[in-house]
Amino acid sequence: MPDEVAKLRWRCRRGxxxxxxxxxxxxxxxxxxxxxxxxxxxxxxxxxxDPDLHAYLLGRYDAVDPTLxxxxxxxxxxxxxxx
Numbered sequence: 001m002p003d004e005v006a007k008l009r010w011r012c013r014r015g016x017x018x019x020x021x022x023x024x025x026x027x028x029x030x031x032x033x034x035x036x037x038x039x040x041x042x043x044x045x046x047x048x049x050d051p052d053l054h055a056y057l058l059g060r061y062d063a064v065d066p067t068l069x070x071x072x073x074x075x076x077x078x079x080x081x082x083x
Contacts, residue, residue: 005031011046019050022057025082026075034071041071 005027012023023046034042045053045068055061056072063069 014050016050022079025079030078038071041068
């Protein structure tokens with residue numbers, strides 16, 4: 001798992017400082033407690049272009065998949081709790 005997290009840490013480095021902060025914080029504090037399905041969803045989120053990912057995390061877009069929306073809610077709430 002340490003190799004997986006190291007690779008994800010690198011993938012969480014984005015072109016937008018706000019995304020870096022949100023994603024790195026979530027990876028550090030909550031990623032380890034996710035189910036295998038949610039870990040796969042998080043990894044899929046990292047494939048999105050920065051503007052789309054940013055819009056999802058700010059709540060400008062709603063995910064069609066309710067399980068993805070729950071993950072986005074958790075990422076948002078974890079970040080706000082740590083700020």
